[in-house]
Structure formats: C-alpha cells, structure tokens
Amino acid sequence: MTAFFTLLSPMGTIAIIIIFFILARLSHKLGSVTRMPPHYRWFWVGIGFLGMAFISQLLRISVSLAGQAHYRWLTSPSFYLVTHHLPIAIGVTIGLAVTWRYWSWLLTERDG
Numbered sequence: 001m002t003a004f005f006t007l008l009s010p011m012g013t014i015a016i017i018i019i020f021f022i023l024a025r026l027s028h029k030l031g032s033v034t035r036m037p038p039h040y041r042w043f044w045v046g047i048g049f050l051g052m053a054f055i056s057q058l059l060r061i062s063v064s065l066a067g068q069a070h071y072r073w074l075t076s077p078s079f080y081l082v083t084h085h086l087p088i089a090i091g092v093t094i095g096l097a098v099t100w101r102y103w104s105w106l107l108t109e110r111d112g
Contacts, residue, residue, distance in 0.1 A: 049091030
C-alpha cells in the first residue's frame, strides 16, 4: 500500500505545473489585451523549477522502490532538499509574484 501512495505523490507537483500552464496562457491573453509587459513568461521559469522538482521526485521514488544500494545518496535528505524542496519553493514564489502582478486587480475591483 505504501508503494501505491509513493507512486501517487508526484501528482501534486503535476497539478501545480498544470495550474501554472493555465495561468501563463490566461495571463498572456490578458496582457495582450491590456498591453501589459510580458511578465507572464516568468511562469515558464517557474514551470522549469517545478519540472526539476518533479524529475527529482520520480528519481527518488524509483531508487527507493528498487532498493539499489549504489544510489542511496539520491535518497538523502540534503539531496532532496536541493533538488526538490528548493526548486518547488522558488517556482511557487515566482508563480505567486507573477500571478499577483497580473491578477491583483480582481481584489481591488469594487461595485460602482
């Protein structure tokens, strides 16, 4: 049962990547209508960081399920911090900043 949950764990990262893709496309369309600078391109940088974290996650899962002793360093906490947690933190921070830049007007809109 643990292997089942281990194999499903990358779905969260994939979901964030899909959300960033959708936000990049919507921000591109909004920016072209309102003639905003193309800050939406930073979403692609965030997706790159999330992709690196996704690959690291898949690598760690495959090594832990295979149980190969030669590649135990791939499952160490420091390797996972540098290749998974930090890229996710950087990618989500970039996405948050760009989303705030493009879509903050929704919070300030008032009726009449």
